[in-house]
Amino acid sequence: MCDDAFARVCDLVNDVSMPVRALAAGLLGDFHSVNPQLLEQTLDKKLMSHLKGVKSDHERQKEKHAAGGGASGFDSGRTWGSSVPKLDMDVEDRSLMSAGACGAFVHGLEDEYLEVRSAAVTSMCQLGTNSLSFAAQCVDFLVDMFNDEIQTVRLSAINSLRQVSATVQLRGDQMETVLGVLEETSAEIREAMHSLLSTCQITTVPGLRTTVHNLLDNLKKYSSDRESIWRCLQKLGDHHSHLVSCLVPELLNSHPFLMGKEPDVDDPAYVCILILVLNAAALCPTIPPLLPSHVFRHYTYLRDALPHLIPHIAVGVPSNSVSKLGLHTDHAVAHGFMQQVFCRAQATRPPSSPSLPSPCSLAHRHQVLATCVSDLVRVGNLDDQLSDRANCAATFLQCQLLGEEISQALSEDLLLLPSDGRLGPAHSEKSIRELTILSYRLETLCRGLGAELVGRVKIARLAANAMQLLLAVQLDVDTEKSKEFMDMKLKFQQRLNALTRCFAGGNLALPQVVKPLDDIDYVTIATDSLVESLQPLIAAPLYPSLCPSDLVAVRMARATIHEPQNFSQDEHTRFVYSLALSIPVQATLYNVARPTDVAVQLRFPDGRRLFFTPKPSDIRSLGLHEDRLDTSVVTSHGLWTDPCQVELCVGMRVHTDVPETTRISHTPANKHTVSSIPRSNSNGVGSHSEDSMDPGHCFLAISDVVKINIFPQETASRSFNVFGGP
Structure with a gap:
C-alpha cells in the first residue's frame, strides 16, 4: 500500500501545475517505509546519444573514484575495457517516458520553479536520514544543487547534505564543488x-x-x-x-x-x-x-x-584514553568548585529564627557573598557546560547581597552618613535600581527556574520598591504633596496586586511576610503607617537557600558579538557630522525565548543612548536555542573635536510590572525631591543616561560591551568614505 501511494505521488511530480508538483515533491519525504529498490528508482536517469546509452557525469566520476583515480592530475593509462565497442540498443527495451517512481527526484531537482526544487531537496534529506544506501546515492544530486541560481535553494541543499554527510x-x-561555495x-x-x-x-x-x-x-x-x-x-x-x-x-x-x-x-x-x-x-x-x-x-x-x-x-x-579523560576532569573540577561555592554561601546564611545565634557577622557574610559571586562568574567564563547555571547563581547571590546591604542601611539609618564605605543616599538609590534590574534578569533571562524561585524573585522586586518608599521617607521628602511620591505608592500597590494574582494563578501559597500587605490600601495610607507596614518586608530574608539541583534545567539568554570588534586606540571610523553612519552588527543569540524582543543599544560618550530594534528578517534560526542576528545600526552625531568611544551591546526589551519612571534627586544642600526620569526624544535619544525606552519596558544587556571609535568631522577628506569607511 505504501509503495503504491509513493508511486502515485511520484507521478504527480510531472504534473502541469506548479503547486501540484511542489506539493507532491514535498510529500515524498513523508514515506519512510518505502521499498529501498523503489526509493532508489527516484534517482534513475537514462541518457541516450544516437541510440546508444551514455553514462552521466556522476557515473563516470564514481567509476573513476572506484578505480583509484583522483579528481585531478595525470591518469595512469586507459581503463581496462574502455575501448570495447558499444552495441546498439534495442529501442523496445528502453522507455523514454517516466513510469511510477523512475526519475521523480531528478525531475523535481531540474524543475524551473524554485518551490519545486526546494521541496525536492527537503524530501531527499528526510529520506536520506532513514536510508544509508539512498543517502549515498543522493549526495551527487545535492552537491549539484550548490550551483543553483536561487540562494534559498542552495542553502537548503547545504543544510540537507549536512544532515546526511556523517554517514557518507x-x-x-x-569536495571541489563544496569548497567553491x-x-x-x-x-x-x-x-x-x-x-x-x-x-x-x-x-x-x-x-x-x-x-x-x-x-x-x-x-x-x-x-x-x-x-x-x-x-x-x-x-x-x-x-x-x-x-x-x-x-x-x-x-x-x-x-x-x-x-x-x-x-x-x-x-x-x-x-x-x-x-x-x-x-x-x-x-x-x-x-x-x-x-x-x-x-x-x-x-x-x-x-x-x-x-x-x-x-x-x-x-x-x-594513552589516548587519558587525554580524553582530561576533558572530563576539567569539567568535574569546575563542577566540584561550584558545589563548594554553594556550600560557602549556605554556611553564612542567617538562622530562620531570631533567637538562634548567627553563624557569622553580617559584614563577614557580605564579604563571603561578594567572593562567591566573583567565583561563579569565573566558573561561567571557563566552562561552557556550567556557564548558564553559574551566571544564574551569581545573579541570584548578587540580588541577596544588594538586598541585605540596602536593608541594613535603612534599618540602621546610615543613609545620611556616607562615610567609612557606608551607603549614601545616591548610592543607595542606585543599588535599589540595580536590584530591580537584577530581579528582571532572573525572571526573564533565566529559563527553567522553578515557580517558587520565580515567585521569590518577584517578592524581592516588591521589596526593592518598598525600600525606595522608605528611602524617600527617611530623606524627608514632602510625602503629602509630592505627586511623584504618590505615583510610587500607586506602583507599589499595582505590583503587590500583580504578585498576588501570580501566586494565585500558580496555586502557590503567599508567603507570610506578604499576606498582611494584601489588606492595606497603599494609595491612601498615612506615612507613619506606611513605614510600619513595610518594615517586616524589608527585614525578612527574601530568598530561599539555593541548591545546585534547582539550576539543572536553567538556560540563560546570552549573545556573542562577532561584528564589530573592539577598536584599538589608533583606529577610528570617520564620517561627516549630521550624516548617517552605518555600523554592521553580527551576533549569535543563545537561549533567547523571543528573538523579536532583541534590541541593540548604542551609548555615546555624553551618556545618551540609542536603541535599535532589528527587523524580523535580520534574525534567523541556526538550530535549537540558537539564532543569528545580522543587522545594521544607522546613527549620526554632531561635530566632535576628537574621536571618542561608542559602546555597543545586544540586549532584550522586556516588559516591566509597572512603569519604572521615578527616582529621587539629590542636591549638595541635602534637599531631596522625587522627580520623573526624563522621557526619550522622538529620535530615541534620551537626555540623560537613564534607559530611554518607554516606561513599560526596560533594556537588559545579554552580551559584552564592544567599544568602537567614531569621529564626526566637518568635511570629508578624500582618504575615507563619508558613510563609515576607514
Missing part, C-alpha cells in the same frame, strides 16, 4: 558551509589540506567569519586527527633541526591552525612530539582565552 564520504570532485558573498551560505565541513568525512590528506587552505582564504577575505571558521576547524581536528598528524610540519611551518620565526599568537590564521592541530593532538598521541616549543606556550594562552575551542592535552601521556 565525499569524493574529490564533490566558500567564495559566496552571503554570510548565511558561508556559515552553513562551515557547519557542513565540520561534519564531513574527508578520506585523504590532500583533501584535508585543500579544505584547510580554502578555510584560511575564506578567513582572509571575510574576517567576520572568524568564529564560525574556528568552530569548523575544531570539529575537523576532532574527526580527522589521523590525517592532521600528517600535516603538522606543513601547517606549522616547522623544520626538523632549524628554528624558524615564532608566529604571532594574535594572528587569526595562526589561531586557526592551532585550533585544528591541538584538537587533533588531544586524540592522537603522536602529534605532541611533533609540536615546536612555542606551540606549548601558545597553548597555555589559548586554553585560557578560548576554553570552548581548545581541549585539555595531557602532554607526555601516550
Whole structure:
C-alpha cells in the first residue's frame, strides 16, 4: 500500500501545475517505509546519444573514484575495457517516458520553479536520514544543487547534505564543488558551509589540506567569519586527527633541526591552525612530539582565552584514553568548585529564627557573598557546560547581597552618613535600581527556574520598591504633596496586586511576610503607617537557600558579538557630522525565548543612548536555542573635536510590572525631591543616561560591551568614505 501511494505521488511530480508538483515533491519525504529498490528508482536517469546509452557525469566520476583515480592530475593509462565497442540498443527495451517512481527526484531537482526544487531537496534529506544506501546515492544530486541560481535553494541543499554527510564520504570532485561555495558573498551560505565541513568525512590528506587552505582564504577575505571558521576547524581536528598528524610540519611551518620565526599568537590564521592541530593532538598521541616549543606556550594562552575551542592535552601521556579523560576532569573540577561555592554561601546564611545565634557577622557574610559571586562568574567564563547555571547563581547571590546591604542601611539609618564605605543616599538609590534590574534578569533571562524561585524573585522586586518608599521617607521628602511620591505608592500597590494574582494563578501559597500587605490600601495610607507596614518586608530574608539541583534545567539568554570588534586606540571610523553612519552588527543569540524582543543599544560618550530594534528578517534560526542576528545600526552625531568611544551591546526589551519612571534627586544642600526620569526624544535619544525606552519596558544587556571609535568631522577628506569607511 505504501509503495503504491509513493508511486502515485511520484507521478504527480510531472504534473502541469506548479503547486501540484511542489506539493507532491514535498510529500515524498513523508514515506519512510518505502521499498529501498523503489526509493532508489527516484534517482534513475537514462541518457541516450544516437541510440546508444551514455553514462552521466556522476557515473563516470564514481567509476573513476572506484578505480583509484583522483579528481585531478595525470591518469595512469586507459581503463581496462574502455575501448570495447558499444552495441546498439534495442529501442523496445528502453522507455523514454517516466513510469511510477523512475526519475521523480531528478525531475523535481531540474524543475524551473524554485518551490519545486526546494521541496525536492527537503524530501531527499528526510529520506536520506532513514536510508544509508539512498543517502549515498543522493549526495551527487545535492552537491549539484550548490550551483543553483536561487540562494534559498542552495542553502537548503547545504543544510540537507549536512544532515546526511556523517554517514557518507565525499569524493574529490564533490569536495571541489563544496569548497567553491566558500567564495559566496552571503554570510548565511558561508556559515552553513562551515557547519557542513565540520561534519564531513574527508578520506585523504590532500583533501584535508585543500579544505584547510580554502578555510584560511575564506578567513582572509571575510574576517567576520572568524568564529564560525574556528568552530569548523575544531570539529575537523576532532574527526580527522589521523590525517592532521600528517600535516603538522606543513601547517606549522616547522623544520626538523632549524628554528624558524615564532608566529604571532594574535594572528587569526595562526589561531586557526592551532585550533585544528591541538584538537587533533588531544586524540592522537603522536602529534605532541611533533609540536615546536612555542606551540606549548601558545597553548597555555589559548586554553585560557578560548576554553570552548581548545581541549585539555595531557602532554607526555601516550594513552589516548587519558587525554580524553582530561576533558572530563576539567569539567568535574569546575563542577566540584561550584558545589563548594554553594556550600560557602549556605554556611553564612542567617538562622530562620531570631533567637538562634548567627553563624557569622553580617559584614563577614557580605564579604563571603561578594567572593562567591566573583567565583561563579569565573566558573561561567571557563566552562561552557556550567556557564548558564553559574551566571544564574551569581545573579541570584548578587540580588541577596544588594538586598541585605540596602536593608541594613535603612534599618540602621546610615543613609545620611556616607562615610567609612557606608551607603549614601545616591548610592543607595542606585543599588535599589540595580536590584530591580537584577530581579528582571532572573525572571526573564533565566529559563527553567522553578515557580517558587520565580515567585521569590518577584517578592524581592516588591521589596526593592518598598525600600525606595522608605528611602524617600527617611530623606524627608514632602510625602503629602509630592505627586511623584504618590505615583510610587500607586506602583507599589499595582505590583503587590500583580504578585498576588501570580501566586494565585500558580496555586502557590503567599508567603507570610506578604499576606498582611494584601489588606492595606497603599494609595491612601498615612506615612507613619506606611513605614510600619513595610518594615517586616524589608527585614525578612527574601530568598530561599539555593541548591545546585534547582539550576539543572536553567538556560540563560546570552549573545556573542562577532561584528564589530573592539577598536584599538589608533583606529577610528570617520564620517561627516549630521550624516548617517552605518555600523554592521553580527551576533549569535543563545537561549533567547523571543528573538523579536532583541534590541541593540548604542551609548555615546555624553551618556545618551540609542536603541535599535532589528527587523524580523535580520534574525534567523541556526538550530535549537540558537539564532543569528545580522543587522545594521544607522546613527549620526554632531561635530566632535576628537574621536571618542561608542559602546555597543545586544540586549532584550522586556516588559516591566509597572512603569519604572521615578527616582529621587539629590542636591549638595541635602534637599531631596522625587522627580520623573526624563522621557526619550522622538529620535530615541534620551537626555540623560537613564534607559530611554518607554516606561513599560526596560533594556537588559545579554552580551559584552564592544567599544568602537567614531569621529564626526566637518568635511570629508578624500582618504575615507563619508558613510563609515576607514
